[in-house]
Amino acid sequence: MxxxxxxxxxxxxxxxxxxxxxxxxxxxxxxxxxxxxxxxxxxxxxxxxxxxxxxxxxxxxxxxxxxxxxxxxxxxxxxxxxxxxxxxxxxxxxxxxxxxxxxxxxxxxxxxxxxxxxxxxxxxxxxxxxxxxxxxxxxxxxxxxxxxxxxxxxGAAAGEVAEIDEELDRLSAREREVMRLIARGYQYKEVAKELFISVKTVETHVSSVLRKLQLSSRHELTAWAMGRRLL
CATH class of the missing domain: 3.40.50.2300 (Response regulator)
Known part of the structure; x- marks a missing residue:
């Protein structure tokens, strides 16, 4: 052996x-x-x-x-x-x-x-x-x-590492979770229930996400997320 x-x-x-x-x-x-x-x-x-x-x-x-x-x-x-x-x-x-x-x-x-x-x-x-x-x-x-x-x-397949979107880097892990749910069409109350946080906290995260990504509405956020295959 x-x-x-x-x-x-x-x-x-x-x-x-x-x-x-x-x-x-x-x-x-x-x-x-x-x-x-x-x-x-x-x-x-x-x-x-x-x-x-x-x-x-x-x-x-x-x-x-x-x-x-x-x-x-x-x-x-x-x-x-x-x-x-x-x-x-x-x-x-x-x-x-x-x-x-x-x-x-x-x-x-x-x-x-x-x-x-x-x-x-x-x-x-x-x-x-x-x-x-x-x-x-x-x-x-x-x-x-x-x-x-x-x-x-x-944004990679399993086992691969792709170049990270610099805009995505700006978001915290929680902001990323909220962003994905909002972009999928969830209402604030539904996001709060899904993540076990308050509606007020959801609103705060959404405002922060829009500000960091320089977007003005959830419709723009959905388009942004779709373009990066995050939905």
């Missing part, structure tokens, strides 16, 4: 205890994994992360999206700072965002920068181990609650 392959990873997070916990959880499952896992480095800030990744050339980087240093864009700065860096075995270093945040702007920023996946910190150790393997193999991996949002935001 040929020996199991080794996947080398770097863990990047600004909380030392979290990095220690992730390492311990993953290594605790190592004996049952279909591959050997080697943690070759850790970092807690943009600059140290870029340095560690360039030095260790791992297969996969577990990357938090909020990090001190750089240009203030956290994990996205790390990915851009490592552009062109190849893993020890050849091929690009792949990044898997691991964050407590499921905010639209965070997901979009790191995927646009080049991350292959995005999972939240509610993920189990077993699921994270599987995600690492899939990303190492070149797959795109997202937490279930983010998958549909990612495909909508990028």
């Amino acid at each position: 040929s020996p199991a392959r080794t996947i080398r990873i770097v863990i990047v997070d600004d909380h030392h205890m979290f990095r220690t916990g992730v390492r311990a959880e993953l290594m605790g499952l190592a004996e049952r994994a279909p591959f050997q896992l080697e943690v070759v480095g850790e970092a807690g800030a943009v600059e140290s992360a870029v340095s560690t990744i360039k030095e260790q050339r791992p297969d996969v980087v577990l990357l938090d999206v909020h990090l001190p240093g750089g240009d203030g864009h956290g994990g996205a700065d790390v990915i851009r700072g490592c552009a062109g860096v190849e893993s020890e075995r050849g091929g690009a270093v792949r990044f898997l965002a691991l964050s407590v945040s499921d905010a639209a702007e965070d997901v979009i920023a790191v995927i646009r920068a080049g991350a292959r996946g995005y999972v939240t910190k509610t993920i189990s150790a077993e699921e994270l181990l599987t995600a690492i393997e899939r990303v190492a193999d070149g797959d795109a991996v997202f937490s279930p609650r983010l998958a549909g949002f990612v495909l909508d935001a990028f």
